Amino acid sequence: MYHILLIEDNPAHAKLMFRHLTKMGDYLRATHLTDGEAAYDYLLNCDFAHDPIHLILLDLRLPRIDGIELLRRIRSKPISLQVPVVVLTSSERDEDIREAYAAGANSYLVKPVAYDKVQELIEQLTSYWFQHNRMPSMP
Amino acid sequence: MSSSDQSSNSHDFLESSAHLVAWPGTTKPLSIETLIAKMCAEFVRRETKDVDAAINLTLEQLVRINNVSRCYILEFKPGQTLLGQQTHEWILPGLTSRMSEFQSIPLADFMTELKMLRDGMPLAINDIHALSPEHKLSRPFQDSPTRSVLLVPMIAADQLIGVIGLSANHPVIWQPQTIQLLTIVGEMIAGALEKRQLDQKLESRLRFEKFIAELGVNLIHSETEDLDAKIKSSIGFIGEYLEADRCYIMMASKEKDLVNVTHEWTRDGIPAVIDKLQQIPIGPNSYTVRQLDQGKVVTIPDVELLPPEAESLKLIMRAIGTKASAYFPMMYHEKWIGSLGVAFVRTPRSISPDDLSLLVLITQMFVNAFQRKEMEDKLRASEQRFRLMLEAITEYGYDWDIPSGNVFYTRRSMQSARPDRQEYNGNLKDWCKSIHPDDFDRVQKVLNEHLEGRSRFYEVEYRMKYVGVPDYRWVLDRGMVVQRNDKGEPLRFLGAELDIHDSRQIQEERERLIAELASKNQELEQFTYTxxxxxxxxxxxxxxxxxxLKEDLKSGNEELIYDAIAEIQNATVKMRLLLDQLLDLSRIGRVSGKIVPIAIHELVSEALRSVDGPLKAKSIQVDLQPLPGTVEGDRVRLQEVFQNVFENAIKFCSPTGGRICVSAIKSGGEITISIRDNGIGIDPVYHEKIFGLFEKLDPMSEGTGIGLSLCRRIIEHHGGKIWVESTGVGRGTSMKIRLKAISGRHEKTETTTD
Structure with missing residues (x-):
């Protein structure tokens, strides 16, 4: 089962993403966090050995600790270094995208994210983990 | 020598000649042979200055040998008008000197006799009484006891230089031996006199040469102010040396059509003509100019002998009484610029070739001196111009004499309203003291770099203390070393200080505004982005x-369809709210309602009423204390603020047993209203952040994130302050609003009318 961390402060946006993920199938499990600080606390305390995180979907504008700062912190921890991070943004500004990549994002999606985009993303995710020979344990 | 002290003088004579064979007793006549022998020795060995003594002694011996009353010498000088000047005389004791007997005789009366004498013939008068009283030779002796006279010519270098004479108060028949003796003695004396004259001439010439040598040095070293005086004394010396009567310098005009006498020396008793000799027209082809222009010396030994083409010169010379003259050209770059003139008024004279060449030299020295003066005048004029320029272009031009440390400041311009800085006229130390201490090291470093020759220019900005102004002012100081010595050490520094205080302040203000604008711009950009x-x-x-929804409609999942529609509706409501509040925000400061006095208590009560519903819904207890004071402002806006604050308080109030306490303190013309809840509280880290646009601490809470920034803008627009106080999460929140109170009269009016 793939564990996805959704960090999104907008309840409606989060709900939409949940809908998409649920539709993908029950091999995905998502945890939703609404602000940067809470997400950071979660990452610090989670047990990667027994419950690894396979994907982080990260909104950039977050209360308390914003998305870019959170991304830097994620990339500064060895344990979360290799977790793919896909940035969710409502901005299409080049500088925001550049900044996200520079901070360590693997990809980015411009909101609203359509269902087919999520499909594509999850396909990439599974092949990524396959290549790394770290297939997650199936449920 | 008078007869009374004759013996003692004779004795001196004897003593000083001790190495000679002693003269026989002075009162006893010597034999002619002995006399001649002794004289020979004496005249040869005597120093020039002692010649007179030897002559006098000889004259005495001649009187004694010849048994006459007087023996004397008359000297003839070129150009003289009287017979002769009696220079030596010896008379028998008891007789009166006849020193002046011949000196008053006009030479012209004795032309025949003079010719005789020149030819070496003596003039002998055995008995004057035998001559007729009308005879010209008896005239000088009319009141004299002299009865007989013998004059023998003294000839040296074929020139009649004088006569040696014997006179007796009795008739004498002059013997050939006596004449012969006198001739020999006369020749010897003539030789001695000539030698003395040559010595004197040599001495004079030496003195003159020394004068020339000194003149050169003098003219070079003299200050230009002293130059005129030096020139004047120099031409005086020249005049004396040449035995001239006038010596002067005349300068030609640029066009060489006029001459002016600029310096003149005249012998005592000779009238000055400098005033007459001004703007004298001269033709370029005139007799003198033609020659002078070619650098030739013009000598005019006798004005009467001038050629006819020099008629105008002759007229001028006659007009001022000049009998002879010489002109020495002053040449500059091979051009004639003026002359040194020497004039003889009393008798025409010529100048020896040696002297002429010396005078040419002196004239050139004068040229150099004049040239130097002209250069210095020009330099001074240009320096003056430079200083004037300094004064004109800057407030504080200065000229710093580095070795002495003296600084000359140009005066500030009259139009300037800037403070005077006369205090700094003087020394570098004063300047150092007036520099702002924080700038001093920097200024010194820049200055030293330039003084040591490591930079081409000196340029530095620093703060300077002005007289009578409490604050320092910024100046721009620029300059450079304009003179260095052989070792490269700086001697003179010219610079200017420009007061840039105002422009610098303007610059600083500009930079501040630009920074502010940039920050505002960035803020705006952030705002737009947000x-x-x-x-x-x-x-x-x-x-x-x-x-x-599209997907849901395909699947026909009704629950999901309705959920999607609800979300869409929520979003439109949210959108509308956002737009309304943004519009609100933008209106503050731009559109404002009527400014009226508002009683705080009433305002707060009204706001509370507007949130009555939510209060009741959460069963929140409100503790409204009396709120004194009145403020002035836009009633609608201010009520909006309180309503917003209450809404927040209600939102974050404890879900059970919620309490809101409203109180106020009035002090120092200000009212501070406090709205305290017992809710979740706010971490101090976020106390400021919550007032930012779209800043929400709880993403799940309702609201747009505009509310508090709107409140802050409204309160600040009213000149007040809004902030949050909370010790931390779980300890509740105090929202504080401070507004300016207005006077009690309004308050009273307000409360009574309400």
Missing amino acids: VSHDLKSPLITISGFIGA
Whole structure:
């Protein structure tokens, strides 16, 4: 089962993403966090050995600790270094995208994210983990 | 020598000649042979200055040998008008000197006799009484006891230089031996006199040469102010040396058509003509100019002998009584610029070739001196111009004499309203003291770099203390070393200090404004970004759920369809709220309602009434204490603020047993209203952040994130302050609003009318 961390402060946006993920199938499990600080606390305390995180979907504008700062912190921890991070943004500004990549994002999606985009993303995710020979344990 | 002291003088004579064979007793006549022998020795060995003594002694011996009353010498000088000047005389004791007997005789009366004498013939008068009283030779002796006279010519270098004479108060028949003796003695004396004259001439010449040598040095070293005096004394010396009567310098005009006498020396008793010799027209082809222009010396030994083409010169010379003259050209760059003139008024004279060449030399020295003066005048004029220029272009031009440390400041311009800085006229130390201490090291470093020759220019900005002004002012100081010595050490520094205080302040103000503008711009950019992001948010929701709706409609899942529609509706409501509040925000400061006095208590009560519903719904207890004071402002806006604050308090109040306490303190013309809740509280880290646009601490809470920034803008627009006080999470929150109170009269009016 793939564990996805959704960090999104907008309840409606989060709900939409949940809908998409649920539709993908029950091999995905998502945890939703609404602000940067809470997400950071979660990452610090989670047990990667027994419950690894396979994907982080990260909104950039977050209360308390914003998305870019959170991304830097994620990339500064060895344990979360290799977790793919896909940035969710409502901005299409080049500088925001550049900044996200520079901070360590693997990809980015411009909101609203359509269902087919999520499909594509999850396909990439599974092949990524396959290549790394770290297939997650199936449920 | 008078007869009374004759013996003692004779004795001196004897003593000083001790190495000679002693003269026989002075009162006893010597034999002619002995006399001649002794004289020979004496005249040869005697120093020039002692010649007179030897002559006098000889004259005495001649009187004694010849048994006459007087023996004397008359000297003839070129150009003289009287017979002769009696220079030596010896008379028998008891007789009166006849020193002046011949000196009054006009020479012209004795032309025949003079010719005789020149030819070496003596003039002998055995008995004057035998001559007729009308005879010209008896005239000088009319009142004299002299009866007989013998004059023998003294000839040296074929020139009649004088006569040696014997006179007796009795008739004498002059013997050939006596004449012969006298001739020999006369020749010897003539030789001695000539030698003395040559010695004197040599001495004079030496003195003159020394004068020339000194003159050169003198003219070079003299200050230009002293030059005129030096020139004047020099031409005086020249005049004396040449035995001239006038010596002067005349300068030609540029066009060489006029001459002016600029310096003149005249012998005592000779009238000055400098005033007459001004603007004298001269033709370029005139007799003198033609020659002078070619650098030739013009000598005019006798004005009467001038050629006819020099008629105008002759007229001028006659007019001022000049009998002879010489002109020495002053040449500069091979051009004639003026002359040194020497004039003889009493008798025409010529100048020896040696003297002429010396005078040419002196004239050139004068030229050099004049040239130097002209250069210095020019230099001074240009320096003056430079200083004037300094004064004109800057406030504080200065000229610093580095070795002495003296600084000359140009005066400030009259139009300037800037403070005077006369205090700094003087020394470098004063300047150092007036520099701002914080700038001193920097200025010194820049200055030293330039003084040591490591920079081409000196340029530095620093703060300077002005007289009578409490604050320092910024100056721009620029300059450079304009003179260095052989070792490269700086000697003179010219510079200017420009007061740039105002322009610098303007510059600083400009920079501050630019920075402020940049920050405002960035703020605006951030605002736009934030606004666009937050406005986009509901649109994203709408478009996202519309996409989802399509899928849901295919699947026919009703629950999901309704959920999507609800989300879309929520988003539109949110969107509308956002737009309304943004509009509100933008109106503050731009559109404002009527400014009226508002009683705080009434205002707060009204706001509370507007949130009556939510209060009741959460069963929140409100503790409203009396709120004194009145403020002035836009009633609607201020009520909006309190309503917003109450809404926040209600939102974050403890879900059970919620309490809101409202109180106020009035002090120092200000009212501080406190709205305290017992809710979740706010971490001090976020106390400031919550007032930012679209800043929400709880993402799940309702609201747009505009509310508090709107409140802050309204309160600040009213000249007040809004802030939050909370010790931390779980300890409740105090929102504080401070507003300016207005006077009690309004308060009273307000409360009574309400």
